[in-house]
Ligand SMILES: Nc1ncnc2c1ncn2[C@@H]1O[C@H](COP(=O)(O)OP(=O)(O)OP(=O)(O)O)[C@@H](O)[C@H]1O
């Protein structure tokens with residue numbers, strides 16, 4: 044077999060330029076197959092790893108959603124939490140929120156405005172005033188340019204305003220760009236925790252369940268109990284939120300994209316295959332004399348067919364190997380831009396080489412058969 | 427060795443060979459002479475099992491190969507026959523060694539044995555040291571030696587040579603014919619086409635073809651004319 048491959052390599056080497064151009068389609072096709080698989084595998088790997096670290100395995104999350112158009116505030120109360128903790132199989136319950144800012148009312152003289160409010164971030168660019176991390180129960184507040192305009196005509200700095208009945212001193216004003224989202228006001232961490240955090244409605248209840256507990260069953264029981272006893276059952280509805288379903292859906296979208304690119308790769312390989320077929324036809328008709336000589340000295344028509352089939356496969360596999368190398372380079376480049384790491388698996392390599400071999404076999408078959416079936420006397424008249 | 431009875435061949439309406447009767451004994455050295463286009467190559471292609479579309483009966487070692495499948499035909503060609511073609515018919519991209527090796531690729535022998543056989547015939551035809559040369563780097567006589575080496579590397583019983591000296595000067599022709607004579611003395615049967623009567627003199631017997639008919643001596647050819 045190795046000597047047959049050597050013969051094939053030799054005659055491919057005779058027409059390096061022509062054969063390289065033919066391989067180009069396979070190189071590109073295989074390189075894109077490698078990239079698709081690397082991105083897909085990398086993504087799946089990251090997602091499944093991420094889900095593992097969040098440990099959704101022993102957790103059931105309940106969701107409260109408002110059914111009122113006017114008031115979206117609401118969720119689980121401390122009483123609800125104690126009801127939920129009594130559901131069989133539940134260890135403990137933690138209330139959480141998918142909303143980050145608190146709602147509050149600002150008052151200045153006769154003006155009364157509803158705003159969203161949060162604890163101050165580490166850094167913030169101000170248009171007026173100086174920014175520093177306020178400690179303890181400092182009564183300083185940073186407000187948006189927009190809110191400042193609504194409250195005062197000018198000179199906002201150091202004015203006193205009342206937020207939900209507590210007096211604050213305006214320390215600085217910041218600008219909210221078109222692309223950014225920011226609340227209307229920031230207070231210190233401690234103050235936010237003491238005065239406002241409890242106002243953020245807890246629309247999520249995380250039930251930590253015992254190992255081996257039936258999560259589906261617990262979820263159903265919990266929802267049933269909340270429908271009966273939940274303190275805000277009248278203005279909202281309860282459901283089990285399922286992170287698995289979300290990632291599943293995401294994976295499905297990714298799969299669709301993968302199939303699409305795979306389709307493109309398939310078309311480029313098809314075109315490459317037609318190129319291979321063409322070059323094999325040319326080779327066969329150029330080498331009629333060689334075929335005649337081999338046949339006269341004992342080659343069967345099967346030997347001739349195999350010789351050209353091997354040549355076609357070797358041509359495609361060389362293209363496939365170059366394509367894999369190109370794929371590695373492309374994946375390294377792509378990884379510089381991706382939020383996750385694309386990985387080339389052994390499966391991707393095996394698939395690429397099998398696809399190259401298949402292209403060689405399929406598209407080399409007809410020309411090789413033509414070579415094998417040519418009439419001997421005619422072949423021996425070639426010079 | 428072989429026996430031909432009433433062989434004929436036509437291309438459409440054109441008759442190339444008709445009523446050919448010929449018998450060649452084991453160890454014989456036969457020359458076939460005739461003008462260009464008379465059907466010499468056509469006849470020896472049939473004798474060499476290269477052309478199977480003819481009428482009449484052809485027995486090689488008392489066996490007819492008319493209805494034998496391709497694999498068996500290939501095997502007989504590879505093992506028992508050796509061809510020297512008109513115009514050498516060497517592969518220009520292969521070197522001397524690789525050209526001579528071709529018949530061995532399709533035989534089931536050990537690699538070391540094959541190597542030995544190639545080196546053996548290279549020495550026999552006097553091409554030692556030229557193994558790595560391409561045909562383009564050889565003289566016409568040397569190229570014909572390569573072609574002969576290739577024909578005999580498998581130690582065939584029957585060598586079929588079509589104008590082996592056609593492209594060579596008389597001195598080189600003589601050298602080539604000496605190789606043939608030696609092979610024949612060693613027991614190989616040879617059928618050789620030539621248009622050169624001096625070359626034909628190396629053979630034990632000469633037959634003549636005119637317009638597709640075979641004659642056993644020059645007198646009967648003249649009667650035909
Ligand atoms: N494929 C073919 N179709 C039609 N006629 C053919 C074909 N092949 C050969 N012939 C004819 O058969 C005749 C004999 O050809 P052949 O090659 O046997 O001649 P030859 O005696 O070997 O001549 P030369 O000495 O020139 O080699 C010629 O007249 C040729 O035109």
Ligand SMILES: [Mg+2]
Pocket residue numbers: 466467468512588
């Ligand atoms: Mg001829």
